[in-house]
Amino acid sequence: MEQGWAAEALESLHYIGKRELHEHGHVVLEKVMGDELDVVNNARVSFNGESLELTDRDKGLINFLMKNRHASPFEAIVFRLDVRAPLFVVREWERHRIASYNEESARYSVIKEDFYVPAPEYVREQHGKPGAYYFEPIKDSAVVSDTIYHIDRCQREAFRTYNYLLDQGVAKEVARTVLPVGMFSRFKVTMNLRSLLNFLSLRNHEHAQQEIRDYAVAVEELVTEQIPFIMECWNTHNRQPI
Amino acid sequence: MEQGWAAEALESLHYIGKRELHEHGHVVLEKVMGDELDVVNNARVSFNGESLELTDRDKGLINFLMKNRHASPFEAIVFRLDVRAPLFVVREWERHRIASYNEESARYSVIKEDFYVPAPEYVREQHGKPGAYYFEPIKDSAVVSDTIYHIDRCQREAFRTYNYLLDQGVAKEVARTVLPVGMFSRFKVTMNLRSLLNFLSLRNHEHAQQEIRDYAVAVEELVTEQIPFIMECWNTHNRQPI
Amino acid sequence: MEQGWAAEALESLHYIGKRELHEHGHVVLEKVMGDELDVVNNARVSFNGESLELTDRDKGLINFLMKNRHASPFEAIVFRLDVRAPLFVVREWERHRIASYNEESARYSVIKEDFYVPAPEYVREQHGKPGAYYFEPIKDSAVVSDTIYHIDRCQREAFRTYNYLLDQGVAKEVARTVLPVGMFSRFKVTMNLRSLLNFLSLRNHEHAQQEIRDYAVAVEELVTEQIPFIMECWNTHNRQPI
Amino acid sequence: MEQGWAAEALESLHYIGKRELHEHGHVVLEKVMGDELDVVNNARVSFNGESLELTDRDKGLINFLMKNRHASPFEAIVFRLDVRAPLFVVREWERHRIASYNEESARYSVIKEDFYVPAPEYVREQHGKPGAYYFEPIKDSAVVSDTIYHIDRCQREAFRTYNYLLDQGVAKEVARTVLPVGMFSRFKVTMNLRSLLNFLSLRNHEHAQQEIRDYAVAVEELVTEQIPFIMECWNTHNRQPI
Numbered sequence: 001m002e003q004g005w006a007a008e009a010l011e012s013l014h015y016i017g018k019r020e021l022h023e024h025g026h027v028v029l030e031k032v033m034g035d036e037l038d039v040v041n042n043a044r045v046s047f048n049g050e051s052l053e054l055t056d057r058d059k060g061l062i063n064f065l066m067k068n069r070h071a072s073p074f075e076a077i078v079f080r081l082d083v084r085a086p087l088f089v090v091r092e093w094e095r096h097r098i099a100s101y102n103e104e105s106a107r108y109s110v111i112k113e114d115f116y117v118p119a120p121e122y123v124r125e126q127h128g129k130p131g132a133y134y135f136e137p138i139k140d141s142a143v144v145s146d147t148i149y150h151i152d153r154c155q156r157e158a159f160r161t162y163n164y165l166l167d168q169g170v171a172k173e174v175a176r177t178v179l180p181v182g183m184f185s186r187f188k189v190t191m192n193l194r195s196l197l198n199f200l201s202l203r204n205h206e207h208a209q210q211e212i213r214d215y216a217v218a219v220e221e222l223v224t225e226q227i228p229f230i231m232e233c234w235n236t237h238n239r240q241p242i
Numbered sequence: 243m244e245q246g247w248a249a250e251a252l253e254s255l256h257y258i259g260k261r262e263l264h265e266h267g268h269v270v271l272e273k274v275m276g277d278e279l280d281v282v283n284n285a286r287v288s289f290n291g292e293s294l295e296l297t298d299r300d301k302g303l304i305n306f307l308m309k310n311r312h313a314s315p316f317e318a319i320v321f322r323l324d325v326r327a328p329l330f331v332v333r334e335w336e337r338h339r340i341a342s343y344n345e346e347s348a349r350y351s352v353i354k355e356d357f358y359v360p361a362p363e364y365v366r367e368q369h370g371k372p373g374a375y376y377f378e379p380i381k382d383s384a385v386v387s388d389t390i391y392h393i394d395r396c397q398r399e400a401f402r403t404y405n406y407l408l409d410q411g412v413a414k415e416v417a418r419t420v421l422p423v424g425m426f427s428r429f430k431v432t433m434n435l436r437s438l439l440n441f442l443s444l445r446n447h448e449h450a451q452q453e454i455r456d457y458a459v460a461v462e463e464l465v466t467e468q469i470p471f472i473m474e475c476w477n478t479h480n481r482q483p484i
Numbered sequence: 485m486e487q488g489w490a491a492e493a494l495e496s497l498h499y500i501g502k503r504e505l506h507e508h509g510h511v512v513l514e515k516v517m518g519d520e521l522d523v524v525n526n527a528r529v530s531f532n533g534e535s536l537e538l539t540d541r542d543k544g545l546i547n548f549l550m551k552n553r554h555a556s557p558f559e560a561i562v563f564r565l566d567v568r569a570p571l572f573v574v575r576e577w578e579r580h581r582i583a584s585y586n587e588e589s590a591r592y593s594v595i596k597e598d599f600y601v602p603a604p605e606y607v608r609e610q611h612g613k614p615g616a617y618y619f620e621p622i623k624d625s626a627v628v629s630d631t632i633y634h635i636d637r638c639q640r641e642a643f644r645t646y647n648y649l650l651d652q653g654v655a656k657e658v659a660r661t662v663l664p665v666g667m668f669s670r671f672k673v674t675m676n677l678r679s680l681l682n683f684l685s686l687r688n689h690e691h692a693q694q695e696i697r698d699y700a701v702a703v704e705e706l707v708t709e710q711i712p713f714i715m716e717c718w719n720t721h722n723r724q725p726i
Numbered sequence: 727m728e729q730g731w732a733a734e735a736l737e738s739l740h741y742i743g744k745r746e747l748h749e750h751g752h753v754v755l756e757k758v759m760g761d762e763l764d765v766v767n768n769a770r771v772s773f774n775g776e777s778l779e780l781t782d783r784d785k786g787l788i789n790f791l792m793k794n795r796h797a798s799p800f801e802a803i804v805f806r807l808d809v810r811a812p813l814f815v816v817r818e819w820e821r822h823r824i825a826s827y828n829e830e831s832a833r834y835s836v837i838k839e840d841f842y843v844p845a846p847e848y849v850r851e852q853h854g855k856p857g858a859y860y861f862e863p864i865k866d867s868a869v870v871s872d873t874i875y876h877i878d879r880c881q882r883e884a885f886r887t888y889n890y891l892l893d894q895g896v897a898k899e900v901a902r903t904v905l906p907v908g909m910f911s912r913f914k915v916t917m918n919l920r921s922l923l924n925f926l927s928l929r930n931h932e933h934a935q936q937e938i939r940d941y942a943v944a945v946e947e948l949v950t951e952q953i954p955f956i957m958e959c960w961n962t963h964n965r966q967p968i
Contacts (some may be wrong), residue, residue, distance in 0.1 A: 005909035014250040016763070021345055023285055031759055031760065031764075033757055033806065033916075034757065034806070038757075038806075042914050043826040044835050045808075045828045045829060045830055045912060045913060046829070046835065047614075047830070047834045047835040052366065058578070059428070064615050066617075067686075068691070068910055069686070069725075071826055072826055072827060075826030075916060076806065076826065076828070076916055078759055078804050080759065080760070080764075080802065082771075086419070088348070088415075088418060088419065092435060094336065094337070095343065097340075098339075100798055100801035100802065100918060101337065101798060102768040102769065102771045102772065102798050103771060103772070103774060104328070104466060104771055104773070105772040106423075107363070107451060108375075108772050109772065109773040115419075116419055117419075118416060118419070122416070123412065123416060124415075125411050125413050125415045125417055126370050126415075130350075130531075130958065131548050131552075133350075135264065135335060135413055135415070138411065143410050143411065143412075146410065147407055147412050150403050150407060150420070151403075151407070151416075151419050151420055152847065154400055154403040155401075155419070155420060156336070156886045157396065157399065158400065158420075158422065159328040161393075161395075161396040165389055165393075166394065167887075168385050168388065168389065168727060169367050169368065169380065169385065170354060170365065170380070170385075170389050171367050171368040171370075172368065172911050173330075173365045173366075173377070173451050174366050174393075174451065176423055177330065177357075177358055177393050177397070177422065178360075178361070178392070178393055178396040178397060178400075178422050178423070178424065178426035179356070179422065179423045180400065180419065180420050180421065180423070181245070181329070181418055181420070181421045181423065181424060181425075182419035182420065183423075186771060187771060188767075188768050190759075190801060190802055190804065190918070192826060193875055194826075201553075202553070207843050209415050209920075209925075209943070228751065229410075240724075240726065241553075246937075273522075274517075275515055275516075275517035275564065275566070275674075276515065280564075281684070284586040284672050285586065285673075287586045287587060287671060287672050288588060288589040288592050288593065289564075289588070289589065289592045289593040290588065297549050310857075310933070311928070314585060314586050315583030315586055316670070318586070318674055320517055320562050320565065322517065322522075323520070324529075336635055342556055342559030342560065342680070343556060343678060343679075344527065344529045344530065344556050344557055344560070345530070346527040346529055346530060347531065350531045351529050351531040361499065372773075373794075374792050381720055403638060420622060428529060430525075430529050432517075432559060432560055432562065432583060432676070436584075444795070444797075449794070456566060466488065481493065481709055483795070483967065522727075542795075544823050555925070558905060570859060570903070571907070572899075572902060572903065575817070578820065578821070579820070579827065582823075585821065590814070590907075592856075592859075593936060599903075600903055602903070602904075603898060606898045606900070607896065607900060608896070608899075608900050609895050609896065609897050615832075619897055620901070622895065622896070627894050627895065627896075630894065631891055631896050631900070634887050634890065634904070635887075635891075635900075635903050635904055636893060637887075638883065638884055638887040638904040639903070639904060642880055642884065642904075642906065643881065645877075645879075648876065649873055649876060649877075652793075652869050652872065653851050653869065654849065654850070654851065654864070654869075654873050655861055656850050656852065657814075657850075657852075657861070657935050658729040658844060658849060658850050660874070660875055660879075660880070660907055661814065661842055661843075661844070661877050661906065661907060661908035662876070662880040662884075662906050662907070662908065663907045664830075664884065664903065664904050664905065664906060665813070665902055665903060665904070665905045665906070665907065665909075666903035666904065667907075682732070683830070686733065692834060693899050708809075717885040
């Protein structure tokens with residue numbers, strides 16, 4: 001699968017785990033600071049204790065912290081991710097403020113012609129009423145293929161205009177005006193576990209738009225490999241923010 | 243000047259001040275909590291004093307606080323703004339994390355066909371080298387009018403496709419994929435003065451893109467009407483973040 | 485009741501509401517920005533609507549936002565409080581980071597001899613095991629009065645030493661070393677409703693220390709007078725953070 | 727030098743660096759996420775580049791970022807510290823809100839009898855006027871030794887009362903009322919580099935109280951060993967917050 005030059009650049013760097021998704025997208029777990037034992041030892045500062053390995057008693061403590069929303073020890077684990085996603089996904093992600101972001105800039109770099117075109121099962125219609133919307137794949141295959149055609153054509157045309165304007169000498173920051181919300185952008189985000197659980201509670205959720213949910217699922221898989229007990233525990237406690 | 247339905251809705255609400263810009267855009271100062279005396283009294287908590295009106299001695303204190311970066315008293319003033327701006331402006335704005343945002347959603351509402359088309363003097367070319375770019379209006383009027391034509395045409399076409407997809411029954415959250423970065427979005431932001439000064443130091447700055455700078459200038463004018471002495475003082479101290 | 489000079493200074497200022505507690509303490513609601521309608525209108529930005537007065541439909545919306553943890557509209561209401569409390573209460577309070585604080589400084593001002601001595605029913609013993617502690621008033625009245633005697637005597641002696649050191653010309657910042665954790669401090673805090681609900685969920689809670697809970701109860705009363713429907717709604721939804 | 731049980735517990739854990747100070751105090755650099763190259767690569771996301779090792783060109787970029795307050799890439803480095811310090815130092819430290827804290831709790835654990843007694847050269851007097859105070863060691867050796875005597879005696883007496891109350895069955899959270907502000911507390915803090923530079927700019931500064939400045943100096947030494955070029959660069963740019 002073609003993943004673009006950003007992904008190629010990544011190949012040569014060390015990272016912990018990676019998921020590719022939505023044709024041009026990825027989630028890379030670049031670095032982690034801390035582990036489940038760190039959560040325990042941050043909590044044990046309260047009563048001046050330390051553990052050297054994760055015991056069953058420590059697991060009981062993690063469970064207790066989660067249940068009673070003693071949240072600060074969970075901030076001791078920090079993740080850095082490298083993400084490439086459609087702009088409408090990036091926009092929702094960056095609303096999560098307890099995190100540090102660095103994103104590709106359309107002022108300083110020429111945007112590569114990668115844009116989101118939904119797979120047939122992602123061409124959805126909306127049902128329900130305000131406050132209780134749900135989405136289902138459109139069944140009429142003619143509508144589906146027509147939709148895909150137009151979403152592809154319109155964005156392709158936008159990039160053509162964008163590149164034309166650049167060729168005319170128009171500044172990148174002006175030419176980008178025509179670029180579509182479906183274009184891919186890339187960012188790095190540093191986020192602690194508490195903030196990440198809040199992200200997952202809202203974005204890996206049936207109310208979230210499917211596209212960002214796919215990203216949240218990828219993040220949750222990568223994170224769960226690092227801290228399986230905490231994530232199991234969080235699921236037991238209904239995936240609530242802490 | 244046609245300002246769109248959002249602006250019309252606003253007409254009937256109370257607000258403190260308003261600036262219209264970029265054809266479909268606005269900055270409205272909706273509410274303010276606190277005044278210059280509040281900064282003084284928040285500072286005087288340190289030594290348990292209170293002032294009832296802003297004296298010259300109090301002004302000296304404000305100057306001292308600013309100069310020595312005693313920043314927390316400046317967080318005692320809070321502003322709420324209602325803003326309508328092109329998406330590429332909104333994107334830069336929302337990177338300022340010490341603030342509360344609520345934004346128009348393209349998942350839940352149909353986006354009105356308002357998009358940014360630069361005035362002739364806003365059709366810029368980029369000069370300089372990395373780290374020292376600057377921008378100047380393009381002098382060749384044929385290029386300028388051709389650019390305006392294409393930026394208008396391409397976004398008009400994107401909205402046509404968007405509305406076509408909606409008519410076909412495609413969900414709003416899917417159809418928006420084709421919308422351009424130049425489309426207008428509206429948001430409300432609640433921000434304290436310290437965070438706002440940081441915003442102004444970066445966005446009402448020659449390195450900022452002209453379009454967001456125009457918004458920052460409007461914000462600075464509206465804010466200066468409320469707290470003229472503090473803003474004068476901040477300018478004296480080189481508009482640095484505190 | 486003697487409330488100290490800080491309270492006297494306050495008398496001459498305008499404020500919205502006040503509760504006195506713990507002999508030398510107070511919670512003053514100084515200012516509020518926004519009301520229940522503002523929460524509604526911040527939420528309606530999502531779909532570009534506005535309300536002019538709080539209707540039943542708007543109340544339904546508030547309920548929906550609370551239930552589904554659409555939290556950002558609740559950040560549109562901001563409170564400023566003036567608080568005087570024992571240092572051990574202030575310490576717990578200031579752990580709430582999404583807020584702005586200005587506090588009396590023992591570097592810059594001489595601390596007045598006000599300290600916390602528990603009323604008889606506040607002389608507690610601890611029961612239960614780690615993770616499930618609970619506290620009950622000590623029943624033995626001799627122990628209670630002895631405890632009160634020693635808590636009073638020891639702090640009185642600390643202030644005597646403090647004042648002696650100041651008289652000897654020792655800097656305030658050095659002399660304060662001997663001051664007790666029971667001494668009163670005063671601070672102003674600016675906090676939005678979302679952060680305040682998180683504060684109340686943890687501090688007006690049976691697991692909180694009774695002394696800070698008393699403060700949280702006072703805050704909740706003052707806030708409820710301003711936004712009764714939202715607070716009723718929050719109680720219905722189990723007083724969870726949003 | 728006797729460093730207390732907390733320090734002993736630490737001996738058995740892995741850490742990167744350690745400074746002991748103020749008799750019972752320490753600063754331990756427990757973990758670091760990221761390095762100088764990470765700052766570069768976070769910045770290069772803006773224009774979609776990556777570096778594999780820190781070149782002179784990368785150093786130029788770091789210098790440029792610092793000078794122009796492109797601050798977000800510096801948030802890519804995160805530090806975890808374990809600190810033991812007098813309460814009056816802890817109180818100032820914890821006012822830095824962009825950080826995660828876990829602290830020893832006097833509700834849940836019995837506080838060990840470690841308290842701060844100034845060395846002779848730390849017995850200071852205050853000079854100057856409001857806004858321009860400065861501090862100097864008291865020259866009269868009789869006053870100095872008398873001060874040390876009283877600061878020691880008064881806190882010793884407070885701990886005697888504290889332990890007496892505990893022996894009588896009084897709850898720890900009530901008995902702590904008499905403990906002095908000079909008592910040692912221990913906490914872990916996770917803080918990114920940007921927030922840390924702000925901490926250092928204010929606390930390793932001549933206006934800061936000497937005791938917290940000693941801690942800030944220790945932090946700065948430990949951090950500089952990890953990221954020498956960035957710290958050199960920050961000093962060149964006047965140690966301003968970014």
